[in-house]
Amino acid sequence: MLTFAFGHAAIAQSTPLHVPIVYLKEAIEEPLPLSLVEPVATDNGLAGVKLAIGDNNTTGKFLKQEFELVEKTVAAGGDLKATAAELSAAGQKLVIADLTAPRLMEFADLPEMKDAVIFNIRAEDDGLRAADCRANVFHTIPSRAMKADALGQWLISKQWMRWVLVYGVNDGDRAFADAIRRTAKRYRAEIVEERGYEWKAGSRRTDTGEQQVREQMTQLTQRLPDHDVVIVADESEVFGDYLPYRNWDPRPVVGTSGLVPTSWHRSQEQWGGTQLQRRFMRDYNRWMLERDYAAWEAVRSIGEAVTRTTSADAPTLHKYIMSDTFELAAFKGKPLTYRKWDQQLRQPILLATPLMLVSVSPQEGFLHQRTPLDSLGYDEPDSTCRLN
Numbered sequence: 001m002l003t004f005a006f007g008h009a010a011i012a013q014s015t016p017l018h019v020p021i022v023y024l025k026e027a028i029e030e031p032l033p034l035s036l037v038e039p040v041a042t043d044n045g046l047a048g049v050k051l052a053i054g055d056n057n058t059t060g061k062f063l064k065q066e067f068e069l070v071e072k073t074v075a076a077g078g079d080l081k082a083t084a085a086e087l088s089a090a091g092q093k094l095v096i097a098d099l100t101a102p103r104l105m106e107f108a109d110l111p112e113m114k115d116a117v118i119f120n121i122r123a124e125d126d127g128l129r130a131a132d133c134r135a136n137v138f139h140t141i142p143s144r145a146m147k148a149d150a151l152g153q154w155l156i157s158k159q160w161m162r163w164v165l166v167y168g169v170n171d172g173d174r175a176f177a178d179a180i181r182r183t184a185k186r187y188r189a190e191i192v193e194e195r196g197y198e199w200k201a202g203s204r205r206t207d208t209g210e211q212q213v214r215e216q217m218t219q220l221t222q223r224l225p226d227h228d229v230v231i232v233a234d235e236s237e238v239f240g241d242y243l244p245y246r247n248w249d250p251r252p253v254v255g256t257s258g259l260v261p262t263s264w265h266r267s268q269e270q271w272g273g274t275q276l277q278r279r280f281m282r283d284y285n286r287w288m289l290e291r292d293y294a295a296w297e298a299v300r301s302i303g304e305a306v307t308r309t310t311s312a313d314a315p316t317l318h319k320y321i322m323s324d325t326f327e328l329a330a331f332k333g334k335p336l337t338y339r340k341w342d343q344q345l346r347q348p349i350l351l352a353t354p355l356m357l358v359s360v361s362p363q364e365g366f367l368h369q370r371t372p373l374d375s376l377g378y379d380e381p382d383s384t385c386r387l388n
Contacts (some may be wrong), residue, residue: 004278006038011117012217013319014064015064015067016048016064016065016066016117017055017063017064017066017306017310017312018066018068018261018312019056019060019065019066019067019068019094019262019302019306019312020067020068020070020090020092020094020312021049021067021068021069021070021094021095021096021302021313022071022072022087022092022094022095022096023046023049023069023072023096023098023207023295024044024069024072024073024074024083024096024097024098024099024107024248025046025069025071025072025073025074025098025099026073026074026075026076026078026098026099026100026103027074027075027076027078028071028076028100028121029076030044031236031237031238033237034237034241034242035241036239036322037241038284041286042313043134043313044289044291044292045096045121045291045292045294046071046098046279046282046293046362047283047284047286047288047292047295048121048288048289048291048293048294048296048297049096049295049296049299050067050069050283051279051283051284051292051296052295052296052297052299052303053067053068053069053299054088054301055296055299055300055303056299056300056303056306058187058304059303059307060162060294060303060307061305062101062114063307065306065307065310067299067302067303067306070092072086072087077249080103080106080107080110081110082322083350084107084110084112084113084300085112086148086322087112087113087116088112088113092315093113093115093116093314094116094117094302094312095113095116095117095118095119095325096119096121096294096298096299097118097119097120097121097122097137097293098121098122098291099120099121099122100122100123100129101124101125101127101132103132103134103179103378104118104120104123104128104137105128108134108137108187109134111140113136113271114136114295115135115136115314115315116314116319117136117138117300117302117314117317117318118134118136118137118138119137119138119139119140119143119295119298119303120137120138120139120140120141121140121141121291121294121295121298121343122141122294123141123293124142124143124144124147124172124175124208125143125144125175125217126143126144126145126175126179126377128143128163128343129143129145129284129342129344129377129378129383129385130378130383130384130385131384131385133342133343133345133385133386134319135387137343138298138301138321138338138343138344138345139342139343139345140294140295140297140298140301140342140345141263141264141290141294142261142286142344142345142347142349142377143179143344143377143378144175144176144178144179145179145182145183145376145377146349146376146377147176147179147261147262147349148176148179148180148182148183149183149186149288149361149375149376149377150261150349150351150361150362150376151180151183151231151254151255151259151261151351151361152183152184152185152186152187152189153179153361153362153366153375153376154259154351154358154359154361154363155189155228155229155254156187156189156363157363157365159172160228160229161178161188161189161190161228162189162190162194162225162227163184163189163190163191163192163227163229163230163231164191164193164194164221164224164225164229164230164231165177165180165181165191165193165194165195165231165233166194166195166196166197166221166230166231166232166233166234166243167194167195167197167232167234167255168195168196168197168198168199168233168234168235168236168238168239168240169196169198169199169234169255170235170236170238172235172236173233173234173235173236174233175235176233176235176255176256176277177194177233178256180233192225192226192227192291193224193225193227194222195220195221197216197220197234197238197239197240199239200375206241209316211283216239216242216243217239217243217246218246218247218248220247220270221243221246221247221248221249222248223248224248224249227249227251228251229253229254230243230247230251230252230253230254230255231253231254231255232253232254232255232256232257232258233256234255234257235256236254237256240253240255240256240257240258241257241367243257243258244257252381256351258353259351259353259358260351260353261349261351261361262290262349262350262352263289263290263293263294263347263349263350264288264289264292264294264350265290265350265352265357266287267351267352267355267356267357268291268331268350268357269357270331270333270357270360271331271333272330272331275331276288276296277329280292286362295329296330297328297336297345297347300328300330301321301326301328301345302317304326304327304328305317305320305321305326308320308325310324322338322340322343326338328345330347332347332348333348333360339380340380341383341385342383343387344388346371346373346374346376347373348360348361348373349360349361349376359379361376362375362376373380
């Protein structure tokens, strides 16, 4: 029997270790991009899972480990309990969850999933990292608070201290606006005025948009107090992309449009990122999106844990991922780890325009006693998550 030494572990297996990884998605309709320039990605998230499964198997073939993708799609509002029972009966307890926050909590709370390891790749809700946290849920998608802090640090470093906040009416828009308010208070910036925008129903693809573009955006931003920047909170992509260059005062637009905080971007080339971008483009003929990257991180986290523990047992992998020895190489310039208090993946946040990477947060000078990465989002003393 051959023995393979890999990192900290000595692997010696006579039969292949089979590791099924479930990609669970609810079939809900997603809004089309506001611009026809942006392609519609019908496999957002799933493509990232598939790429990472291939990466895991590249290493796994030398270590006699076989990673298998199990795709599960639930109808909108469908029965998650039946899906959980099916997965549990098959012994499939490693789940990549492409679910909204309410459905994610519903799934994680099912008795069949109590001993599972679930990775959240979609829901950015801060509550999932606070009072609504779950011991069986990890988060590879950044929270809204992390993104708002990443943006806020950059604005503070530029000494742009006076902000105008424009937000939409949807739940996600209001949640991101709340995160911006928290960041402003944290860094002592001033939100000099807030304005809400209510979208009027119509066809974004066929209407000329002249009234919305030329009149509504101008009217929305008229007669504002002196300000350095406009921060837009429009997660539903209804109006935000109309704001740059159409606001009344000549001020930059940041937030969900203009300069955007994100965990991944197509302009990311540093730290070997070009290699990941090219492999993804080769296999899926499009750019890697943020949810793809979150899914890739999740599957690679499982792969790293399986390699180090030589186990496919969910509780064993959970324990290792939360240990001090776990590290994930993810083309971010430094090894990534999970926060012990809320199981959120620590990671730098990119600040990018549609075509260019502008900066990476944490910004220089924003220090932390543990790691600068913990200056983004809710730190342990601020967290209301009680996993134990």
